[in-house]
Amino acid sequence: MRQLALLVALFAALAVAPIFIHSAVWMNLIIMVLYAALLGQAWNILGGYGGQFSFGHAAFFGTGAYTIAVLQVQLGINPWVGLVAGGMLAMLVAAFIGFSTFRYGLKGSYFALITLAFAEVLRILSNSVPFTGAGVGLLIELNPSAANMQFVDKASYFWLLLAITFIAFLTVWWIGNSRFGAQLMAVRDNEDAARALGVDPFKVKMSAILLSGLFSGLAGCFYAQYFLYLDPSIAYGSSVSVESLLVPIVGGLGTLFGPLFGAIALHTLSEVTRSVIGDLPGASLVLYGILLVLVILFSPRGLSGLINSLTGRVPASKKKEENNG
Amino acid sequence: MPDLAIVLPSVLNGLTTGALYALVALGLTLIYGVLHIINFAHGALLMLALYGVYFLNTVLGVDPYVALFIVPPVMFAIGYTLQRLVITKASHGRDENILLVTLGLAIIIENLALMGFRSDTRIIDTPYSFEVFEILGTFIPQPKVYAFIGAVVTAGLFWLVINKTDLGRAIRALAKEPKGARLVGINTNHVFAMSFGLGVACLGVAACLLLPTYYVSPHVGQGFVLVAFTIVVLGGMGSFVGALLGGLIIGVVEALGGLFLGESLGQIGIFVIFIVVLIFRPTGLLGHKV
Amino acid sequence: MTDTMKSGGLGRRQFLKNSGVAALGLGVTGFPSVLRAQAAPVKIGLVHPVSGFIAFSGSQCREGALMAIADINAAGGIKSLGGAQVEAVLADSQGKPEIGASEVGKMAEEGVAGIVAGYSSAISLATSQEAAKTNTPHVVDVGVSDSIMSRGLENTFRFGPGYGNIANFAVDNLNAINQASSSPAKTAMIIHEESVFGTGTANLLSERLPSIGIDVVDVIKHANPTRDFTNIVLQLKSKQPDLIIPANYYNEYVLLARTMRQQRIEAKGIYSVLGGAASNYKFVNEFPEAADLIMDCNHWFNPKSEVAMQRKTAAEAKGLIYTYEVFLAYNAVLGLVDAIERAGTTDKAAVNEALAGSNLDMSYMPYAATKMENGQNMGAAPVNTQVQNGDIEVIFPSEFASAETVFPMNG
The missing domain is CATH 3.40.50.2300 (Response regulator)
Structure with a gap:
């Protein structure tokens, strides 16, 4: 309950932030952090709480993004409808991937690679079929109005994103405090033991991937409305998949606030390295990489692990079973 | 519908291209099979090896095939050191840390290359770059034939090392039973580093055989990583013969997919095969552990 | 700047190019190439993908744009602003539209007078749209997609041809x-x-x-x-x-x-x-x-133009390969600075208006007379x-x- 209070207080504080922050740059930075936190939290449901590492969250993200864009551009359907449809279709993709993998008991690196392969298949398809604009991509017409889910000011985008992210965090809080969550973590820690206790691992993992896909798809919808342009490598390329997993792993797997810590840390790191190093191409990314490696060397359980060890609290997630491949 | 007369040349070409993929995958299958880690830095290390071959050739005039005696040992040293000093230390026994650390290494290596070598695409000119063998009425570039032979020989050597040497026995023991191996006195850190070093050395071989028909730029490695992972899983992880076979199959699938579905959509064949194999035969075609 | 939060922490990547390159092009003589200390420098944002997959092209663009700025400064800066020097603010989009857009946002807040950006069409779409939110003048250097110009953005201009x-x-x-x-x-x-x-x-x-x-x-x-x-x-x-x-x-x-x-x-x-x-x-x-x-x-330059050949020689003297990215980015900067020169101010609306009325002499390119229509230079041709x-x-x-x-x- 303390966590829930903290969560609500945090998002309430964030909600009034635009009143005090008039800098568009700071608003943009906060939006990008929140967006990364949403991507990361979506991944965290399946990867952190469920122990199923996906390298292909772009499959969900891209489906959400393309759904909202295709509906608008090709069929003239309102993006608010598209947002719902995007989330649903992303869940459908998640259901398909989950069903075809969990049914056969794929896990560990096999699961990771197969999700990557699904994302690639979708990337190639979106590059070939006409309704996604294929390689030319899709440009959503610039027409700011609340009805079109396009805003002139960053604050409105921020509130939209904040609402979605809040639901995602609330869902994860519920996972951490519900029977379903307990079952999910039991499956993560030891699938056979969980089965012996009467848990149906397939059902539990399916629920996790559906939720994970939903929020990833919603993040995709937001991206499409914020930048108004999509092409196959933006939607289904590997950089979204990598960002999705980087954020919660850095912040702390299977923890409620981990993705938020991770998103803040990674964006701060990237902003700082870019401003410190200057303009030699690649130099800031080298520093970024070095700092990333150093963080892992000295804070093996992610930032929330670090924070917990500083405050002397027991980490929420136990050590994951070693993967036997 | 393509001309059926080019199906045979296309398949032959697919085999030679597949052999090159197999070379990249051989190192990966060792690393993956023994250490159970997904090495995100594999592509970056391939790129590094390609630059090695490039500079040996352009600065010192060393032929890429002569560089086979220089680049793989250097890559081995790099791999051994990385595993010993960075990857093991960062892992803290958790898979996700290895994932992150290899990702971090990939970012560092690629951008160091960008800083040091700039983003230009570089190619080498060898006397045999445009020479071909005529096989069954098909022109096969000579460097690709050499690469094919190189892949078969390398796979054979790896098999020998793993199956016939003390080191190989230690590696196999470690892959199967890490705890047991430690109990019987195997220096696990050393053996892990040897495996990683050997896997990376294999990239050195791949680089020497690849550069005569390819190019190098800071991001060149990424184009091979995904396909290499596909091959590793297809062949059965830790299986060298499987990797070779997987490489050849992927090469042919890519060629035929391109021919019948179009070059862009045809890439889908690789991933569909991958998904189907994973679902119905997750241990791969020759699936047994090292 | 009226931020309630300090924006210093976000860093300023400024780069004053006060090089000794001889005054080239521009057709202006008589101005000594010394800094006129009294005029505040005019900042121009350059957003290019200098790392990532398209780093080569991005770097070429950046080099071309920097050469233009060096030449302009050597020829006396912006005369209508008391010889103000042009100062480049550099950013790397890493080949990603969202990073390009973020950088543009930062630059707008930092008070750049205009932006030259893109290289790729996907990034140019994002950067021009972000610049449009603050009405910051944005010149697309290469991005050839016609959809960049068809959105009716009042701040977006392209001197080169579309596909x-x-x-x-x-x-x-x-x-x-x-x-x-x-x-x-x-x-x-x-x-x-x-x-x-x-x-x-x-x-x-x-x-x-x-x-x-x-x-x-x-x-x-x-x-x-x-x-x-x-x-x-x-x-x-x-x-x-x-x-x-x-x-x-x-x-x-x-x-x-x-x-x-x-x-x-x-x-x-x-x-x-x-x-x-x-x-x-x-x-x-x-x-x-x-x-x-x-x-x-x-895209190519006019091989019969003295000015074009001089620029090519100057670029090659710097070790650059003279690709189209170099001279298109060069032209984009020239077009933007020309507009500021004619506007006599860095007021955004005025510069946009000046850009729309651009009639810059581009005889060093194989172009007809410069004539802007919805932001596109209709004289441009390959x-x-x-x-x-x-x-x-x-x-x-x-x-x-x-x-x-x-x-x-x-x-």
Whole structure:
């Protein structure tokens, strides 16, 4: 309950932030952090709480993004409808991937690679079929109005994103405090033991991937409305998949606030390295990489692990079973 | 519908291209099979090896095939050191840390290359770059034939090392039973580093055989990583013969997919095969552990 | 700046280019190249993908833009602002639209007078739209997609041609070349990369080629990177088109050209459209034989212009390969600074208005008089080049031509 209070207080504080922050740059930075936190939290449901590492969250993200864009551009359907449809279709993709993998008991690196392969298949398809604009991509017409889910000011985008992210965090809080969550973590820690206790691992993992896909798809919808342009490598390329997993792993797997810590840390790191190093191409990314490696060397359980060890609290997630491949 | 007369040349070409993929995958299958880690830095290390071959050739005039005696040992040293000093230390026994650390290494290596070598695409000119063998009425570039032979020989050597040497026995023991191996006195850190070093050395071989028909730029490695992972899983992880076979199959699938579905959509064949194999035969075609 | 939060922490990547390069171009003399301390410098944002997959092109753009700024400053800066020096604010989009847009947002807040950005169409779409939110003048340097200009953004301008224009030009010129030839081409095969520039160009070409009597026997789309071109070349071999039309990036072009040579492909001509390599001196120098007689329809400078040749020499003296990215970014900066000069202020609306009324003398390019329509310079046009004897010659249109067309190449 303390966590829930903290969560609500945090998002309430964030909600009034635009009143005090008039800098568009700071608003943009906060939006990008929140967006990364949403991507990361979506991944965290399946990867952190469920122990199923996906390298292909772009499959969900891209489906959400393309759904909202295709509906608008090709069929003239309102993006608010598209947002719902995007989330649903992303869940459908998640259901398909989950069903075809969990049914056969794929896990560990096999699961990771197969999700990557699904994302690639979708990337190639979106590059070939006409309704996604294929390689030319899709440009959503610039027409700011609340009805079109396009805003002139960053604050409105921020509130939209904040609402979605809040639901995602609330869902994860519920996972951490519900029977379903307990079952999910039991499956993560030891699938056979969980089965012996009467848990149906397939059902539990399916629920996790559906939720994970939903929020990833919603993040995709937001991206499409914020930048108004999509092409196959933006939607289904590997950089979204990598960002999705980087954020919660850095912040702390299977923890409620981990993705938020991770998103803040990674964006701060990237902003700082870019401003410190200057303009030699690649130099800031080298520093970024070095700092990333150093963080892992000295804070093996992610930032929330670090924070917990500083405050002397027991980490929420136990050590994951070693993967036997 | 393509001309059926080019199906045979296309398949032959697919085999030679597949052999090159197999070379990249051989190192990966060792690393993956023994250490159970997904090495995100594999592509970056391939790129590094390609630059090695490039500079040996352009600065010192060393032929890429002569560089086979220089680049793989250097890559081995790099791999051994990385595993010993960075990857093991960062892992803290958790898979996700290895994932992150290899990702971090990939970012560092690629951008160091960008800083040091700039983003230009570089190619080498060898006397045999445009020479071909005529096989069954098909022109096969000579460097690709050499690469094919190189892949078969390398796979054979790896098999020998793993199956016939003390080191190989230690590696196999470690892959199967890490705890047991430690109990019987195997220096696990050393053996892990040897495996990683050997896997990376294999990239050195791949680089020497690849550069005569390819190019190098800071991001060149990424184009091979995904396909290499596909091959590793297809062949059965830790299986060298499987990797070779997987490489050849992927090469042919890519060629035929391109021919019948179009070059862009045809890439889908690789991933569909991958998904189907994973679902119905997750241990791969020759699936047994090292 | 009226931020309630300090924005200093976000860093200023400023870069004052006060180089000793001699005053070039601009046609202005009499101003000593000393800093006029009293005028506040005018900041211009340069957003390019200098790391990531398209880093080479991004770096070329940045270099070109920096050269323009150095030349402008050496020639006395912006005279209507008391000789204010131009100061570059640099940023790296890493090849990602969202990072490009974030950087533009930062620059707008930092108070840049205008932005030159993009290189790729996808990034240019994002950066111009972000700049539009603050009405910051935005000049697209390369991005050829026509959708960049069709959105009606009042702050977005392009001095170079878009691909619609380029494809039409390519077809018209090809027709002229064909008509003049004793052995005209009747069939063609298009080989293009899969993103917006290759696909868009290929679509336009395959629509129009039949109208000039050229039958498109096949269109092959390939991925980036494509690791092996043999398969594609085998299809070329079996279909035996008179004309091979590639539209792809440098790496893929090099592999394609190599493979065609390995497989002994014979065609009447290779006619690329926005080909990454055929208009690139690096390719011509490294593969003189493979490059010989390849034609390209691409951005180019006017080889008959003194100014253009001086700029080329200056760029090569800096160790740069003089590719189209360099001079297009150079022109973009020139166009933006010219507008600030005429506006006599860095007021955004005024600069946008000045840009819209731009009539900059671009005779160093193969362009007609500069005339902006919805932000697009209607005078912009590509040219046809052909590699001849290890050099890149302009062969069309005739007023800029430095050599005669050789077609068919094996005739």
